[in-house]
Amino acid sequence: MIARMYIPILLMIVLSDLYIDIHYLRRKLHLGGWKRLLWWLPCIGMVGYTVGLASVQNFVPDNLTWIEVYLILLGIFVVPKAMFTVCSVMGLGICRLTHRRDNWGNLIGFFLGILLILMFVYSVTFGVRRLTVKRIDLYVEELPKAFEGYRIVHFSDAHVGMFEGDKADLLKRDIDSINAQRADLVAFTGDLQNMQPSELYPFMDVLSSIKAPDGVYSVLGNHDYSQYINADAAIKAANEKEIIARQRQFGWQLLLNEHVVVRRGQDSIVVVGTENDGRAPFPQRADYVKAMRGVGKKAFVIMLQHDPSAWDRHVLPLTSARLTLSGHTHAGQVSLLGFRPTRFSYTQDYGLYEQAGSYLYVTAGLGGVVPFRFGASAELVVITLHRLESSKKL
Template sequence: MIARIFVLLLLMIILSDIYIDRRLLRRLTRYLWWQRLLWWTPGIILFIYTLVLTFSRDFAPERIELLNVYLFLFGVLAIPKFLFAICSILGWGHCRFHHTKNNWGNLVGLVLAIAQIVIIIYGSTIGFRRLDIRHEDFYSPDVPAEFDGYRIVQFSDAHLGTYRGSSSQILKKIIGSINAQKPDLIVFTGDLQNMAPDELYDFIPLLSSLYAKDGVCSILGNHDYSDYIKADDVTKVANERELISREREFGWSLLLNDNKAIKRGNDSIIVAGLENDGRKGEPKRADIGKALAGVDSRNFVLMLAHDPRLWRRDILPNSRAQLTLSGHTHAMQFEIFGWSPASLMYDEWGGMYHEGNRALNVSVGMGGFIPFRIGASNEIVVITLHRKGI
């Protein structure tokens, strides 16, 4: 992860420090050697930290806490100085062009730097601990009479490795909230781990405690495969098999391009689960034909697909699944006034979307590879099915 952009990161660290040191600090009446050392020390530490993480074999270090600490420090040390330096340079250019003396860029940069520090601290603490329970109603004439009022709880993108240590209390709160909804069915829409199945070990009893009348159905997300570690094929296959085995050990029905019928009296609905199929470089294993094998065209189908882009690309044109549940986007863990940068990448990134009588719900998830959220709080979604008059 860091290795992909380490040159940019190093330049942000070093150039900002050089600029502020030479153009501002040296102009102070007294700028003693120890003060200069004090100024440079955080940047030097962050510079070395960046180099160390660059040599990680995998997408992230095995101890994810090392990456999380780095990103926090980068957010409160490097980015604020970079923002200040950019604003200061622009302000200096304005002064030179208009022949003025007051560099208002310094003030703007200072305000932005302080705001950045506040955002990082809030998002890494209070923001990441918040939990929203979103309620949605889905109306369709295809909902069987016996399933009118049927309650489904969706949770997604757990990224369990992020919850190890003191953050485990957040996960306990989320699992408790899911059970408190007394759902008929619980569905998990992928990304249980960050990188490897050993992240699950501490949480086996907790995840096994999830309870719904019709159990838990789950699918795999892009992080649940072995594409985020550098290892031989034997190790990768073993990791995938272990993750699959663990999910089933929880008592979950893991659907790998497969489906499951849920019955109520003489009525039934079908829960179908696709394997992951995402952007270039991510696992592409979805097979909608296999997932719907044996399904009658008259059945109500609840489709689980980790990446919401599958909805328009494959599910709408190649099936008649009435309701699709996805995750994956996390809303990029940032949302303000209803806008998220995820909207630049995804047509559907968070919430319920309709296309005629069919719908897609995208959960912004309940975790993240990085423990940070602003606006796009951890969420569970309670979806109630309603039979609409024909």
Template sequence: MIARIIFPIILAIILPEIYFDIYYLRRRYKYRFWRRLLWLLPGILMLVYSVALATIRNFVPDDLKLLNMYLALVGLLVGPKAVFALFSFLGRLWCKMTHSRHNWGNLIGFFACLFGVYVFVYGYTAGFRKLDVNHVDLEFADLPDGFDGYRVVQFSDAHVGTFTGKRKKILLRAVDSINAQKADAIVFTGDIQNIQPSELYPLRGILSSLKAKDGVYSVLGNHDYSAYIKADSAVKVFNEQEIISLERGFGWNLLLNEHRVLYRGKDSLVIAGEENEGVAPHPDKADLRKTLSSVAGGAFVVMLQHDPSAWRRTILPESTVQLTLSGHTHGGQLSLFGFRPTMLMMSEDKGLYEQSGRYLYVNAGLGGVVPFRFGMPSEITVITLHKKK
């Protein structure tokens, strides 16, 4: 994880230190070498910490405490320094352009730092614990009469390896909230783990307690494959088989490019589950034709697909699926004034989308590798299907 962003992190550590040294320390104080070294020591230690995390074999350390401690230091030390230095530098440029003597960038940078620290602290504490239960009503002309009023509860991106220690209560509350909806069917749209199946072992009792009239249906997400660990092929194959075994052991119907038919009298509804259709570096295991093999023409289909980008790429043009449920994006885990970072990468990154009477819903997920959420609470979605009159 850190390896993917190591160069921006290094720049965020080094450049502010250079800026402060040139424009403040050297000019205003006659610092001896040892005093300057003391000032630079936190930055040096952060450089060492960053490089150490960037060189680990897996996507994240086996002990997430190392990552969480690092992110806390970035959020409380590196980030504020970088933000203040940026605004101060821009203010200095403005002073030169306007021949002004007062650098207002310092004041703006100070308040920007305070706001940044607030976002970080809130996001790591109350923000990550917040849970929304969102209700969505959808009408379809071709919905079978027997499924008018059918309730599907969706959750996604549990990343249960993050719910350790006191955070276990957050996952338990989410599962209780899902069961409280009295759903006809519960669906999970992928990413149950961070990087390895052993994360699920302490939580088997909680996850297996999910119950619905027609059962629990799930698919795998990009994190549920072995793309995020460095290991030989035998270990990777074992891990992938283990996650499949665990989900089915919970009593869930894990769908691997396959489907199930549900009945209400003579009427039927199909729940289809396609494996992750990712764009590199994410795994691409999807087979839409196999997933819908033998599905009758005109059947009403609810498709589970972890990656929402598959909706426009393949599901819309190559099928007649009426409703697709996805996750993957976590809604960016951050929303400021309506802006989410995932909006820069995906046209459908959170919420409900429609095209020609066919729908996609992208769930914001329950967790994340990083236990942080600001303005983007964890989400359970209650989708009620209605027959259009």
């Protein structure tokens, strides 16, 4: 994880301290060498910490405490200094252009830095513990009569490794909330683990407790494969077999490019599940032809696919899915005044989308590799299906 972006992080750490050292410690405060050395010691420590994490061969360390502590230090000390530096440099440039002496960028940067610290502290304490139950009434064409009012609970991106230690109660709360909705069907759209199936062991009973009259259906996400660990092929293959076996052990019906028919009397709907269909570097293992084989052209299809980018690329062109459920983006885990960083990478990154009578819902998910959320709370989605009457079409 850190290895993918350690150079920008190192530049942020070093350049911020270098700017403050040159412009303030030496020029304004006239601090001596040993006092400035004290200033640089935390920077040197963060550089070492960053290099150490970047050298970890797995996506994140097996003990997530190392990454959590690192991000706390980054959020409280490094990012606010970087914000101050950016504002100060901009203010300095304005001063030189306008021939003014007062650099208002310093004051703005100071208060923005304080604001970032407060936002970060909220994100890793209260923000990560929030759960939203979102309810959607969806009016769709061709819904069979017997499925009027059909209720689906959609959840995704559990990343159960995040819930170790003092956060274990959060996963229990989330599962209790799923069962409390009394839905007809529960759909899970991938990323059950962070890196390996052993993360599931403390939560086997909790995950097995999810129940619904028409079943619990799931698909694999990018983290459910073995690309995030450095191991030989045999271990990776064993891990992938285990994550599949564990989900079936929970009583979930894991769909690997296949479908099931859910019946109500003479009517039916089809739940299709495809393996992860991601853009590089994420796995691309979906087989829509196989998954849709035997599904009638007039069937009402609900598609489970972890990656929402597949909706435009493959789901709409290759299938007759009326409703697609996805996760993967976590809604960026940060949303400020509606701005989410994932909007740069995904056309459909969070919420409900419609195209030619077909719908996609992308959920913010439950967990994440990193326990951090601001303005993008963990969520469960309760979707109630309704028949689109002719009067509503006009």
